[in-house]
Amino acid sequence: MHHFVRKRGEMVCEDVPLRRIADAVGTPVYVYSHATLSHHYTVFDRAFAGIPHIICYSMKANPNGSIIRTFTNLGSGVDIVSGGELSRAIAAGAPPSKIVYSGVGKMEWEIVEALRQGILMFNVESRQELEAIDDIARRMRKKAPISLRVNPDVDPKTHPYISTGLKKNKFGIHIGQAVRDYEWAARRRHIEVVGVDCHIGSQLTEISPFLDAAGRVRALVDRLMRKGLDIRFVDIGGGLGITYQDEIPPDPRQYADAIAGAFRGLPVTIILEPGRVLVGNAGVLLTRMLYTKPSQEAGGKGKKKQFFIVDAAMNDLARPSLYGSFHAIEPVTARPRRKVVADVVGPICESGDFLARDRELPALVSGDLAAVMSAGAYGFSMSSTYNSRPRSAEVMVSGSRFEVVRERESVRDLTRPERTASFLARRRRDR
Numbered sequence: 001m002h003h004f005v006r007k008r009g010e011m012v013c014e015d016v017p018l019r020r021i022a023d024a025v026g027t028p029v030y031v032y033s034h035a036t037l038s039h040h041y042t043v044f045d046r047a048f049a050g051i052p053h054i055i056c057y058s059m060k061a062n063p064n065g066s067i068i069r070t071f072t073n074l075g076s077g078v079d080i081v082s083g084g085e086l087s088r089a090i091a092a093g094a095p096p097s098k099i100v101y102s103g104v105g106k107m108e109w110e111i112v113e114a115l116r117q118g119i120l121m122f123n124v125e126s127r128q129e130l131e132a133i134d135d136i137a138r139r140m141r142k143k144a145p146i147s148l149r150v151n152p153d154v155d156p157k158t159h160p161y162i163s164t165g166l167k168k169n170k171f172g173i174h175i176g177q178a179v180r181d182y183e184w185a186a187r188r189r190h191i192e193v194v195g196v197d198c199h200i201g202s203q204l205t206e207i208s209p210f211l212d213a214a215g216r217v218r219a220l221v222d223r224l225m226r227k228g229l230d231i232r233f234v235d236i237g238g239g240l241g242i243t244y245q246d247e248i249p250p251d252p253r254q255y256a257d258a259i260a261g262a263f264r265g266l267p268v269t270i271i272l273e274p275g276r277v278l279v280g281n282a283g284v285l286l287t288r289m290l291y292t293k294p295s296q297e298a299g300g301k302g303k304k305k306q307f308f309i310v311d312a313a314m315n316d317l318a319r320p321s322l323y324g325s326f327h328a329i330e331p332v333t334a335r336p337r338r339k340v341v342a343d344v345v346g347p348i349c350e351s352g353d354f355l356a357r358d359r360e361l362p363a364l365v366s367g368d369l370a371a372v373m374s375a376g377a378y379g380f381s382m383s384s385t386y387n388s389r390p391r392s393a394e395v396m397v398s399g400s401r402f403e404v405v406r407e408r409e410s411v412r413d414l415t416r417p418e419r420t421a422s423f424l425a426r427r428r429r430d431r
């Protein structure tokens, strides 16, 4: 469900025509619907109403301050993976008591900052990290609340780059070794064991991997509790998928029922780290057609193929190039046009720079606007300035209002942190 719909043929976000945003702010631009964000959060939260739970929005999906604040205003906590995210989360109103911190490579300054802020817990991914946290907490005369992120060796059946719960992945501590590490952690003076954590992957469209992982985590929690450890939180990570094309992921209810069932009877608070399911379909990348040109390749069904060259590229939305992901592309104004087969490509100097391939689309022409759908998650957050392209603007819509929530970068922004080496700047006289 989302609020990007057609009114009299023209695509709007809530009550604002996308064309108006493109004219006012320029393109490429990310557009987010506040109503969709709130709706998704509320549906997810209600699904877990029957059990004690904390939703920690996984801000890596989209770290824009207005997005985070939309959720923190509704009571959300935040799942972070860096000191940068910690700082942004606090600035956007996240209470530290609802911040969980995952990641295999936490650096000293990041651990210091998280301890200083008093976060809910560190999801620790190795014995050495546990030692580092204990040591830093001792120096700061603090006690660090931790859970171990366990790797349950479950196949999430998703893209290999975003699978995290398999034995071969770098994430977590193998579930078979976890008890030993928990016992070690429990003896440290500056560590307080408070939970168990697990995250098996992203864009999961089946319930069974969640069930398998939850079952294994439950068995571990039971064992730890029998050993007298005070496990108060079970963090089950994120990963619930969304519909990009024709996937039918479990709905939040089914997902919540599965998780609630797995931990029934345990006196724990369940922590959820949803990212994509909250923001994915709440955003589009709005782009304008620059040029078209014929391709030498056939487009199937006896049709010629075309290149649609647009002003957004893989630096703005990396997912199609990186994972071969599908994003629907919708013309913003639906004028009756014949259908053609096209590769939708950006201006970047790589053949891997495409937003869609072999796509049947209306024959768009120069100046037309198109919306790249479901781009709210891992869109702007993975964008770069490759080819010295300033990062795009971001806009949030609420009802009939829209506001820029991140300005378009300027060319000056690209070079601001750069310095010319002094030995290059000085003119050599001895030439």
Ligand code: LLP
Residues within 6 Å of the ligand: 058, 060, 061, 079, 102, 162, 199, 201, 202, 203, 204, 237, 238, 239, 240, 273, 274, 275, 276, 277, 319, 323, 377, 378, 382
């Ligand atoms: N928790 C942890 C520890 C994670 O690593 C992730 C995502 C999440 C929660 C949130 O997962 P979600 O609910 O969004 O599936 N760039 C990729 C996705 C990478 C996911 C990384 N971790 C993509 O564009 O598909």
